[in-house]
Amino acid sequence: MSKLILSLEGQVIREIELNKERVTIGRKPHNDIQIENLAVSGEHATITTILNDSFLEDLDSTNGTLVNGSPVKKHVLQNGDVIEIGKFRLEYLNPQASQEAPDFERTMIMRSPMAGAPKAAPPDFSKTSIEKQPLVVEKPLQPPPQAPHAAPQAPAKEPAAAPEPTVRSAVIQVLSGANTGKELELTKSLTSLGKPGVQVAVIAKRPHGYFITHVQGASFPLVNGQALDNQPRALNEHDIIELAGIKMEFFYK
Amino acid sequence: MSLGQELGSALEIVKLTDPGMVRSHNEDSVGIDAEYGFVILADGMGGYNAGEVASGMTVAMLSDNLKAALRDGHRDMQALAHEEIQKTNGAIFQTAQSQPQYNGMGTTLVLALFRDNRITVAHIGDSRLYRLRGEQFEQVTRDHSLLQEQIDSGMITREDARHSHNKNLVTRALGVEATVEIEVHEYPAAPGDLFLLCSDGLNDMVTDEDIQLTLGLMGANLEMAAQQLIQMANDNGGRDNVSVILVRVTGDFAEKRGWFTRLLNWFGQ
Numbered sequence: 400m401s402k403l404i405l406s407l408e409g410q411v412i413r414e415i416e417l418n419k420e421r422v423t424i425g426r427k428p429h430n431d432i433q434i435e436n437l438a439v440s441g442e443h444a445t446i447t448t449i450l451n452d453s454f455l456e457d458l459d460s461t462n463g464t465l466v467n468g469s470p471v472k473k474h475v476l477q478n479g480d481v482i483e484i485g486k487f488r489l490e491y492l493n494p495q496a497s498q499e500a501p502d503f504e505r506t507m508i509m510r511s512p513m514a515g516a517p518k519a520a521p522p523d524f525s526k527t528s529i530e531k532q533p534l535v536v537e538k539p540l541q542p543p544p545q546a547p548h549a550a551p552q553a554p555a556k557e558p559a560a561a562p563e564p565t566v567r568s569a570v571i572q573v574l575s576g577a578n579t580g581k582e583l584e585l586t587k588s589l590t591s592l593g594k595p596g597v598q599v600a601v602i603a604k605r606p607h608g609y610f611i612t613h614v615q616g617a618s619f620p621l622v623n624g625q626a627l628d629n630q631p632r633a634l635n636e637h638d639i640i641e642l643a644g645i646k647m648e649f650f651y652k
Numbered sequence: 653m654s655l656g657q658e659l660g661s662a663l664e665i666v667k668l669t670d671p672g673m674v675r676s677h678n679e680d681s682v683g684i685d686a687e688y689g690f691v692i693l694a695d696g697m698g699g700y701n702a703g704e705v706a707s708g709m710t711v712a713m714l715s716d717n718l719k720a721a722l723r724d725g726h727r728d729m730q731a732l733a734h735e736e737i738q739k740t741n742g743a744i745f746q747t748a749q750s751q752p753q754y755n756g757m758g759t760t761l762v763l764a765l766f767r768d769n770r771i772t773v774a775h776i777g778d779s780r781l782y783r784l785r786g787e788q789f790e791q792v793t794r795d796h797s798l799l800q801e802q803i804d805s806g807m808i809t810r811e812d813a814r815h816s817h818n819k820n821l822v823t824r825a826l827g828v829e830a831t832v833e834i835e836v837h838e839y840p841a842a843p844g845d846l847f848l849l850c851s852d853g854l855n856d857m858v859t860d861e862d863i864q865l866t867l868g869l870m871g872a873n874l875e876m877a878a879q880q881l882i883q884m885a886n887d888n889g890g891r892d893n894v895s896v897i898l899v900r901v902t903g904d905f906a907e908k909r910g911w912f913t914r915l916l917n918w919f920g921q
Contacts (some may be wrong), residue, residue: 450798451817454808475812495817505892506697506778506820506852508758508828509798588862588884591869601869603880605887615872 401453403446403482404490405432415489417453422446424484425458438462438485446476451495455482568652569609571602574639575646584652585609593620598643600627602634609634609649616643659689662843662905663766666874667691667897670882672853673890679703680851680895681759683711688722689766689905690715691897695779695851697825698748698757706744706759706827713740714763729765729772730836737763737774737826737834744827758825762793762849764899768907771841774834777822780855782863783839784846784871789864792839792847796824820852820892845901846871850881853894857885867898874898 401417415422415432424432425443434443440460447454453476457464465483466474474480482489571583571592583590585604591614593599598616602609610631613619619626621641622634634640638649663686671678679696681704694710696703717736726732748754760777773781778795794800798821802808808816826832841847846867855863862884870877878896885894909917 449802449818450821452808475808475815477815493817506695506760506822508697508756508825509821509823587865589865589869589880596872599869599872603883605883612876614870614876 401448401451401476401491401493401495403432404492405434406488406490407486417446417448420448422448424489432489434484434487436485436487439487443484444482451493452476453491453493455491460484566604566606566608569604569634570650570652571640572648572650573645574648576644578645592640592647593642600640600642603631611640658905658908659766660687662901662903663689664874664900664902665691665897666878667895668878668882669895670886670890670893672893673886675893677701677704678893679707680853680893681707681711682849682895682897683715684897685715685719688719690718691764691849691899693762693779693849693851693895693897694759694826695777695853695893695895696757696759698754700753702748702754702757703759705747705754706757709744709747710740710759710761710826713743718765727767729767729770730838733763733765733772733774733836734834737761737776738831741826741832742830745830748827756828758828760822760851761826764847764849766841766899766901766905769841769905770838771847772836772838774836776824776826776832776834778820779849779851782848782850782860784848784864784867785842785844787868789860789867791860792837793835795822796835797822819856841901841905843901843903847899847901849897849899851893851895853890853892854881854885854896856892857888857890857894871900874900 403415403417405412405415422432423430423442423445424434425441426434426436426439427441442458443460444455444457444464447456455464455466455471455474455476457472462485463470465471466480476491478491478493480491482491569585571585573579573581585602588604590602591599592602593616598618599614600611600620601614602611610633611620611622611627612631613627613629619628622632622638634649636650640647640649665684665686667682667684669678669680669682681694681696683692692711692714694707696707698706714736717739721732721736744758748757760779761775762779762781763774764781765772773792775781775793776796778797780795781792783790783792798818799813799816801823803810803813824833848867858881863881866877866880866884870880878898881896882894
């Protein structure tokens, strides 16, 4: 279950579990998280939890709400986000984001309550637009990730957004023809070279390097004088590519 | 029936499926038939190998039944899709009820039928159909998922959805109940169109921009484009099974009509 760690000036005050759909934060006593401080509005913000996601919403408070230093109105909380309300800090922790979860990307069906007892399902979904039935995640039949089953070799990958490619920046410099001297930065995951419809090769930017592949055209590009075949070829520093009569050089920035 | 000649030469189709980098089983199934003009993609779910069973059964059963129906001269593609998918749903559901290890199994589905310069698309769940027409790349199907419902209601943005922890929760699936609600639409299909069917193993790992870039640059070589898409998904983590089907419309495939019907059509009847 996700939780918040409330602290003030480095001192942890308490931990709060996000165990219900709507958790209110503010100065008045009726709030779930009551923060007695004049910089905090009577009703300052709410955190709405739908299954594994928690959304923070500022309720037009006087002094605003910050997440990781920036003011927000509505924000989908990510593991490790630090919410600031007045001088107080609330760190959001989502255990789902930090565990090894080979089943994380598994498609699961949302079933009606007949299917089985809900585990972490909040009781009331009237706020969302899903009118059909109360939604419950049916846990997959396997035991939790630690038990020996399906996915064996899963390396400890956080199920966050796609990892940033760690490959170095690279550039193609034209050595002949009308565009001699021009440089083309290989920033996108695919860069095409040559004339569309006539002679096309593509340079793919992959995590472990750059690869050139012939895509279209009667003749195959040359790399260092050697014609490519149908397979992608890794590019090395200072490789000379020749395509449609134009020579160019590949090098890392 | 002469439909084989027209369709087979008007459609270029390629399929590719991969378990990805993390999973040991591949629970996606894909099926294609250029002659009869249909493609099917299914992403199965359920414990142990039930997902494989659900998606495999779906592709096999639909392929057989669609071929038989088309040979028999069925003309209404939307009705055909509804009928055959509902039948398939029944079969999966029965199987799921009859064996404890298949209990609760299900699958997503995208089915595309090509006939008379049109594409009929039926889908259930969060596997998708995209279309590239010239420079325009669009997601044609709308996911039946919790995230999509949240986007539709304005609760979250598309950008938020990329960072959601609620990915892969579908609100509809084939085989999980006695009857299923199928979404079916028909669109014109023109020469030059490139259709992509894919499981969420692709669009969860690769951005729409990169998918469009790949199809735009490598669309002339469908096999290569398919390999590139799968490679990108795996390079970005490959956390799920990934499948793609690419269909390129290379020519006109209008239904042959008698001269009188053509005359009436010309007058707008």
